[in-house]
Amino acid sequence: MTVMRQGRIRRTTLVGAVCALVVTGTGLLAGCSEDADAGTNGVGKLPADTIQSKTRAAADSAEAVRLSGTVVTNGRTYTLDMRLKSGGGSGTVTSKGAAFGLLRIGEKLYLKADARFWNHADGNSESATSGTLDGKYVKVPQGDPSYKKFSGFTDKDVLLDGLLTLHGALAKDGHHEQAGTRTIRITGDKGSGGTLDVSLEGRPYPLRLERAGGAGTLTFSSWGKDFALTEPKKNETVDYGKQLPTS
Structure with missing residues (x-):
């Protein structure tokens, strides 16, 4: 499974590199229009506000999650490594x-x-x-x-x-990867209001959050895994x- 995912990511990266460098008289080289959302859960094609709604719904319905990273509040930095469930x-x-x-x-x-x-x-x-x-x-x-x-x-x-909130106008910021999983990134106020990477594989769980104003960075994993x-x-x-x- 991991090998297949890595191969897919390498192929997508290679295609992107070739398409950036090679053009013909009629435009990009044939094959360069490969759909970046092919084989995904499809949320990457949705508007940013819809993606946010779906990732919040997925997070709320998950039985458990592991959360790690930093949170800055009232001028103090907290480093967290927590496993949470209802x-x-x-x-x-x-x-x-x-x-x-x-x-x-x-x-x-x-x-x-x-x-x-x-x-x-x-x-x-x-x-x-x-x-x-x-x-x-x-x-x-x-x-x-x-x-x-x-x-x-x-x-x-x-x-x-308290954490999964982006501030300002929402927009999409392209396809990315988090710990080997393809993601779609959404931003608030062009990034100054925070950025959130949402999984394109399986359920659209939030995987990485950069909070607005440099108030910390968090990763989310082990969604739905009880402990x-x-x-x-x-x-x-x-x-x-x-x-x-x-x-």
Whole structure:
């Protein structure tokens, strides 16, 4: 399957190169009008706004997805690697050099981090608390101010609703490729409002997003591939005992 896809991509690239260089008295060399959408799901022929609607619908209906990359919000950069589905999610978030893991199963949210994260949270380079929390799951109370923020990283609907938005007038920006999959790219405001690569193979899932204003770049993969969410064991869980940090 991969070999066939690579061969198709190489052939398309070769044809494009030949067509760019060779012309005859009546126009391009015969065969240079090959349909770039041949063998695809057909969304590349649709208007940009219709493509956006279809890719949003595909993303919303998918049972699961893996999301990785960077998100810039309120001047802070977060590096994400999350697997998400309707019942929760898990993965890692890094901000200001401190990484922490998140696990949400239903409404239960857990945060797991090393001593460096907790030292930073306590404002102490060698906090006694950090040694107890190092590598443990800390259950985040729903009443804690950090719950909404941290749970948002694990919520498929919340993240996709906030991310899969292009600003300004929509337009198509040609055929491209993302991780070996052919895509059609759509842009907002000629790119300044963000760009989104949509799969031309299978369902029209979003595969790569460049957010408007340099607010991060994300890739999407493993669409529809389920994964397990397992409650941490009791000996892996501790109580922080005070308000959790939000950074």
